[in-house]
Amino acid sequence: MSRISLTVNGKVRAVDVDPATPLLYVLRNELQLNGPKFGCGLSQCGACTVLAEGRTVRSCSVSVSSMQNRKITTLEGLGSSAHPGFLQSAFVEEQAAQCGYCANGMIMTAQALLDRNANPSDAEIKQALNANLCRCGTHVRILRAVQRAAQERNQKGRV
């Protein structure tokens, strides 16, 4: 066990864990952040995606100790019920889920995409999300939600 300090959603959090523990289990079990989900533990499905310094990380496959000096953002960090993030709102507008278990990965991956490319083409969105799996088949809606989010963000001039 080691004491590890993490910066998650803008707050510094200290946890006592085995440093080899994958980040996902620490976020979920120690910090009660349920946004990231366990899907495969193999970096294959994307359900556990979080952002580290704005870039996507599969939290099931990185150790918590390797994330100590990086700013981590989870789904909870993008918005709340009172102030949903622009992607979260767009996903509601487009009703872009069925079970929603993959939604965390879709939204986090789209956030990273839109932060580096404010006007992605359909092909660029598909490429960015291609390694995120959805079993319910809501891909068409997810694409529409990401397109809507990009447009609305650009119209509002939000950064």
Added chain:
Amino acid sequence: MKSAAISRRDFVKNTTGLVIGFSLLGSHLHAAGLGEHSEFNGSPLPTALDSWLVVGSDGVITVFTSKVDLGTGVLTALSQVMAEELDVSFQRIHMITGDTAQTIDQSQTSGSRTLHKAGPQLRQAAAAGRHELLKLAAVRLDAPVEKLTVNDGVVSVIDNPATSISYWKLLGGKRFDVTITATGTAAEMKVAPEITPKNPKDYRIVGTSIPRIDLPAKFIGEFQYSQDVRIPGMLHGRVIRPEHSIARLVSVDENSIKDIPGIVKVVKEDHFVGIVGTTEWSAIRASQQLKVEWSNPDAKLPATRDDLYSYLQKTKPFKEQPVANRGDFDSALARSSRVFEATYHWPFHMHGMIGPSCAVADVRDGKATVWAGSQGTHRTRKAVADLLRVPENNVRIVYAEGSGCYGRLCADDVAEDAALLSRAVGKPVRVQWMRHEEHAWEPKGSAQLMTVRAGVDPQGKITAWDFTDRYFPYTAGPGIPLLASTQTGLTPNSPGFPGNGYEYGTTGGGDVYAFENQRINCPVIPWMQNAMSHLRTCNLRAPGAVGRAFASESFIDEVAFHTGVDALQFRLRSPRNQERTGEILLAAAKQAGWIERPSPAPANGNSDTCVGRGVAISDRDGAIVAAVAEVEVEKSTGKVKVKRVTVAHDCGLIANPDGLKNQIEGNVVQGVSRTLFEEVHFDENGVTNLDWDSYRTIRFEDVPEIDIVLINRPELGFLGAGEASIIPVPSAIANAVFDATGARVRDIPLTPERVLSTLQKIESRT
């Protein structure tokens, strides 16, 4: 604990006049103690109106149902049904679902039957509730019931709107204490049939696209899935199962995990082995490191695909299932001028749930509470009670949604795992399966071997039709012990487990047609009923029907080709079981821009890319769907790309058009995935594709454009839409591949290798 059905009111955002809420609804404690519900007291009585609904003094109406939302949005639709019948706004309805201590068993959530069967049950309970509330109002307002009207739960006198009283003033916080009629059980229960419900032509809420109640919370990480259930003092468990199917425990070396801190117990019960740890990571590490010796498998699985189909072909069925026997097939075949025959192969498919199964169990003092994402919590209660050898009333299963569930998955198995581990340590234990366990041990959708024969008259009309589907029953179905039960000694012959397996629906073998001489038979082949194996079988979305429609609707196209007739026209000219079928076919064809011509399509010059279109039709319990698929095939590689799928969909009365479209889109996408990519690989020891790279499913780059035509028929009531529209998708695609290339591929999935080898066979013949 926070309710899973959070997220409705307060904030928020008004789009198209509908409230989309992000904030939490808050707890619904008003319902506690009012209904016929208590923690360990068996199920509530269907004849008590209080078992179905409770009017809270806060203006919220709580509805109790064993039906659950498996991620399809059906709770939103059921809430619409309740709001409509009670004449209250949608936001007032709160659903308690799938808690065995609080809900009546209306059967498990499956088979597109939630709106179809439970919809009318709940509607009638609501109608009975409204009836009682109006009787109370009549007394309080001193006016006859006929003179009363209701607007959002406020009852007023028609000519004197100022004289009014709300449902919650009338009854808020009190019980109805009214007995209603309820006869029959489960899906066939008839609830308050004597009450006349609202006429569908007066519907204002049913039939509108109200946004899903669960989605806002899901997008901010506040929804509580079964994977997110945490209770105080909870430990983490993992189960160790043999790498190969059907093996027995020989020994466990507990010293092998001595170096891992935080291990509470290594649990051994007969052939069941599990770990309980203080952290999830310690349990995972220990489960990977623990040295467990298993016996050689007691039995071998078929080693190859060929062995499997040969077994299906040669093994004597334990049950024939004649579906349609009309006219005299043999003599009609003898009279026909041409005879066609073909055999089709459908593989084992995975359900492929994105979130592996998870449950939390708290077993203490002979009583168990289990939180699980089961399709049928009442069924799970029996399984857990049998496993723990305690009376059913000592077990409470509380539904917590898992990830998208397209059939019976391992929610029941993992509930048993968690229960055994919790009992062993006397504390609550959470178990989530790892990905390889889910892929290995989830019960699979059955492989099918289908043969079709048809005789055609000189005019090219089918006069004789013979369809046989040889398939496996559910071996993870009712009456068969689950994994932990099997490992701890329960057998199908144990008390409470009489089953041989459960044979399921028979739709899809050409039963949309009404040929003069028609034989459809679905023989059930015995399949490892007494053993746990990676190739256990159970229901997978429209079980059996997808494969059968693949065979029958491909075969219809084969006959159309041989008789030189356009595939759509051939179907329109064939006698059909339901009048509506023709209209639905035409609606899909029109939307898709179908041009009449025989298949295959004229060659596309020397281009390597061929394009084609295909059509198919299906009928699932009256929900009729036509699909037109448009594909591109790369001849040099055999790679198929589905460009567009057009669906015309008639499932009777539409509850929520956008929710229905979401379902149809999902069915189409999953259908494309199963058609092009998916196949369970195995050897004699078990499943060999144990991750997402080796069991490939659809990705964004593969998703077609989807075009939907909804046909609403309020007069037919709800016919069910959860799985109807996946049925025609594989055959429509296979027919489009033939149209594009002239290659008829009769094996699913339509891999590039299969398409290429079929193309090469054609070329070598010409």
